[in-house]
Amino acid sequence: MEYRRLGKTELKVSVIGFGGIPVQRIDAASAEKVVNRAIELGINFFDTARGYTDSEEKLGAVLKKHRDKVIIATKSMARDKKGMAEEIDKSLMTMGMDYIDLYQLHNVKDKGTLEQVLGADGALAALKEAKEKGKIRHIGVTGHIKAILLEILKTGEIETVQFPFNPVEIDGAQDVFELAQKMDAGVIVMKPMAGGALTNANLTLRYILEHPVSVAIPGMDSLEQVEENATVGNEPRALTDQEREELARSVEKLGTSFCRRCEYCLPCQQGIDIPSVFLFDGYYTRYDLKDWAKGRYQAMEVKADSCLECGECEERCPYNLPIREMLKEAAERLGK
Ligand code: SF4
Ligand code: SF4
Incomplete structure (x- = not known):
C-alpha cells in the first residue's frame, strides 16, 4: 500500500482509505470482517460521521483494537460550540476511544454556515478546545461547494479538506488542490466513484491518485470491494492512453445531470429514497x-x-x- 502525507497533520495515510457510509447496510459481524480485511491490506485511514447512523459504532468496535495502527476521522453537522463539544464526546463514547485523529466540520455548504462555524460561539471553537484537551488531534472540513472550502482553507485553521472529486466532478477541484498545497492542508477525496455512477474502481481511483490528493475514500461494505480498492493502492500506476480513453467514454456516457448520492436531499416528506x-x-x-x-x-x-x-x-x-x-x-x- 502506498502512503502519503496528510498535509500538516504529518499523518501518513494509505492512499486508499475506508469510506464509512456503506457499513450502515451490513451487520456488525460483517462490518468486523470487512474492516479487519482492510487493515490487513494496509488501509489505515477510516472515515465516518455522527450522521451515518451506526457507522461510528461498527467501525469503533473493530478499530479500537488496532488503535495505534489506524487513523480515525469522523465529523459532525453541529454548527455551534456547545453542540460540537457534545458531538465530540458522543463520538468518543460511541467508538470507545480516548482520542480521535481527525474531527471534521461536516458539510459546510454556504456563507451562513461558514460564518456560524467560524464565529466566537461556533463549532470551530469547540474543535480547538477539544484539540487542546487531547480529545481530538486534528481539525478538518468537508463540503461540496468549492468556493466555501476555499474560504475556510484561507483562514489557516483547517488541517484537512474533504470534497468530492472524480472524473465526472472536476469543476473547481484544481483551485482547492492549489490552495490546499499552499496552506499545507491534507486532501481527502470523498465520493471517488461519483456515488456509484462510475463502476470501474481501478481506473477511477488511479485517475484520482494522479492528482495531489492524500487519500481517496471509497465506501466499502464487502470483502471484494476492499480487495479491489486496496489493489489499486498497492500500485497506483498512471493510466495508459487506452485506459484514459476508456474512462473518458464512461464519463461521456454519464453526462452532468446525474445524482451523486450525497443524500442531502433527504428526508423526503413522502419517504421516497x-x-x-x-x-x-x-x-x-x-x-x-x-x-x-x-x-x-x-x-x-x-x-x-x-x-x-x-x-x-x-x-x-x-x-x-x-x-x-x-x-x-x-x-x-x-x-x-
Ligand atoms: S438528488 Fe439527492 S442524492 Fe442526488 S445529488 Fe441531489 S441531493 Fe445528492
Ligand atoms: S415529495 Fe417530491 S418534491 Fe417533495 S421532497 Fe419528496 S421527492 Fe422531493
Missing part, C-alpha cells in the same frame, strides 16, 4: 441492466410516483438537480 431511485434508473439507462433495475425499484416501499412535488428536496440538492422531473422520468421507465 431519492438517491436509490436515481441509482436504479442509472443502471437502467446507462448500464443496460434493465430487468435488475426494475426489480430493485419494484421492491422499494415508496416509489417515485408518490412525489407531491413540494420541491423541498431540490432546495437541498447541492448539484441543483431537477429532482421532481427526474423522478417522473424514472417512474416512467421503472414503474411499468
Whole structure:
C-alpha cells in the first residue's frame, strides 16, 4: 500500500482509505470482517460521521483494537460550540476511544454556515478546545461547494479538506488542490466513484491518485470491494492512453445531470429514497441492466410516483438537480 502525507497533520495515510457510509447496510459481524480485511491490506485511514447512523459504532468496535495502527476521522453537522463539544464526546463514547485523529466540520455548504462555524460561539471553537484537551488531534472540513472550502482553507485553521472529486466532478477541484498545497492542508477525496455512477474502481481511483490528493475514500461494505480498492493502492500506476480513453467514454456516457448520492436531499416528506431511485434508473439507462433495475425499484416501499412535488428536496440538492422531473422520468421507465 502506498502512503502519503496528510498535509500538516504529518499523518501518513494509505492512499486508499475506508469510506464509512456503506457499513450502515451490513451487520456488525460483517462490518468486523470487512474492516479487519482492510487493515490487513494496509488501509489505515477510516472515515465516518455522527450522521451515518451506526457507522461510528461498527467501525469503533473493530478499530479500537488496532488503535495505534489506524487513523480515525469522523465529523459532525453541529454548527455551534456547545453542540460540537457534545458531538465530540458522543463520538468518543460511541467508538470507545480516548482520542480521535481527525474531527471534521461536516458539510459546510454556504456563507451562513461558514460564518456560524467560524464565529466566537461556533463549532470551530469547540474543535480547538477539544484539540487542546487531547480529545481530538486534528481539525478538518468537508463540503461540496468549492468556493466555501476555499474560504475556510484561507483562514489557516483547517488541517484537512474533504470534497468530492472524480472524473465526472472536476469543476473547481484544481483551485482547492492549489490552495490546499499552499496552506499545507491534507486532501481527502470523498465520493471517488461519483456515488456509484462510475463502476470501474481501478481506473477511477488511479485517475484520482494522479492528482495531489492524500487519500481517496471509497465506501466499502464487502470483502471484494476492499480487495479491489486496496489493489489499486498497492500500485497506483498512471493510466495508459487506452485506459484514459476508456474512462473518458464512461464519463461521456454519464453526462452532468446525474445524482451523486450525497443524500442531502433527504428526508423526503413522502419517504421516497431519492438517491436509490436515481441509482436504479442509472443502471437502467446507462448500464443496460434493465430487468435488475426494475426489480430493485419494484421492491422499494415508496416509489417515485408518490412525489407531491413540494420541491423541498431540490432546495437541498447541492448539484441543483431537477429532482421532481427526474423522478417522473424514472417512474416512467421503472414503474411499468
Ligand atoms: S418534491 Fe417530491 S421527492 Fe422531493 S421532497 Fe417533495 S415529495 Fe419528496
Ligand atoms: S438528488 Fe441531489 S441531493 Fe439527492 S442524492 Fe442526488 S445529488 Fe445528492
